[in-house]
Amino acid sequence: MSLLVFGGLAGALGAGIQFSGDPSAAGPRQQLALFEVIDEGKPELKTRLKTDGTDMAMLPQVDTDGYAEVESGDEPSLDVAYAEGAEATGTGGPSDDVMADGEGVGVRINGKLVKPGESYGEVTKIASLDDAPISGMTETLNGVRLPRIAPDGRTPSEVYARPFANPSQKPVVALVVGGLGINATHTKSAIEELPPEVTLSFAPDANRLQYWIDRARAAGHEVLIELPMENYDYGRMKMHPQTLLAGKGADVNVPRLNTLLGRASGYFGVINYQGAKFAEDAAAVRPVLDVLGKRGVALVEDGSLEEASLDKVADQTHVRYAKAASPIDTKLTADDINLELMELETIAKEKGAAMGAGYAFPITIEMAKIWASELGPKGIILAPVSALVGTTPAELVDAERVATGSKAPAPVNPAG
Missing domain, CATH: 3.20.20.370 (Glycoside hydrolase/deacetylase)
Structure with a gap:
């Protein structure tokens, strides 16, 4: 009996809404977005290959005036410390050791001092020794x-x-x-x-x-x-x-x-x-x-x-x-x-x-x-x-050169 009563009330209420209109039209309505709303049009794809057909002129241009004098290369950028005379904006290692070297202006990369006009590759390249046997030896x-x-x-x-x-x-x-x-x-x-x-x-x-x-x-x-x-x-x-x-x-x-x-x-x-x-x-x-x-x-x-x-x-x-x-x-x-x-x-x-x-x-x-x-x-x-x-x-005998086996210590090969 109770089910019949409640069912009748629900039916009457539904009929009233149908004849009187949409109740949401009776007042202001606000849509809440859980995620950012974007244009549902086709998104622009980034160019990866030259054959993509993308017009390169349409891509955003980057101002490179500030990079005109920077050389590109494979030089490592880790563990960099600047020697005396160079402005340092970061630290890559203990600067005191570098400053005490007294080897001139430059930047120290991975323990090697690279001076102005030199590249990291030039400083670290390994010089081969002459082929043997050498003539006359x-x-x-x-x-x-x-x-x-x-x-x-x-x-x-x-x-x-x-x-x-x-x-x-x-x-x-x-x-x-x-x-x-x-x-x-x-x-x-x-x-x-x-x-x-x-x-x-x-x-x-x-x-x-x-x-x-x-x-x-x-x-x-x-x-x-x-x-x-x-x-x-x-x-x-x-x-x-x-x-x-x-x-x-x-x-x-x-x-x-x-x-x-x-x-x-x-x-x-x-x-x-x-x-x-x-x-x-x-x-x-x-x-x-x-x-x-x-x-x-x-x-x-x-x-x-x-x-x-x-x-x-x-x-x-x-x-x-x-x-x-x-x-x-x-x-x-x-x-x-x-x-x-x-x-x-x-x-x-x-x-x-x-x-x-x-x-x-x-x-x-x-x-x-x-x-x-x-x-x-x-x-x-x-x-x-x-x-x-x-x-x-x-x-x-050259007085500047000594044997490590000698009892009297002295400078080691100072002249090279």
């Missing part, structure tokens, strides 16, 4: 091509070294990464990813040794050849057939040395591979270093030898010599390698120069790459190892 002995001092007095340790200058006398660090030529992937990574100031050393039995040396020099790296020297304990490892032996004289070790030196051309020096036993035997070491001195080849010690006589014999035989403070990757963790690299910085600030040595493990390459990129703001310069080797033979 080799001779053939018993069918083996060996390095020699040229008739005009040039030595392999100078000619094949990467040029370096430190006129501002800043602390210097150097790094050699070795074991190259055995693993092609790691060798390629070291050549292409490490800064050209990092010295690379190659195993004498590397596959395509000259090819890899040529690639390294083309990328700006100076190179060393590794000399296998007798160790105390080889464990299950097999001794290299040309290992320099303790207790043996020139008749055994010099032919072995010549075989190793004749593997390739283009190296400024040699570096020990192992050798704790050999390096302690001064009598065995002397004839080997005699040959290096007479051929103008430098000697680098990797810092792993505790009781070595190499430094003393190098002084006596006038061999250009440098010694690493320590290996950087005896423990293959990022933290341990980083601590060793930080120690090099400390030594460099205290003594003027320091050198480290490592192998081409992926973690070593990665940590060295990061470390090298952060040296600039610290006021430390990355130098090739050749910049730290000792004096030339006695009659050619």
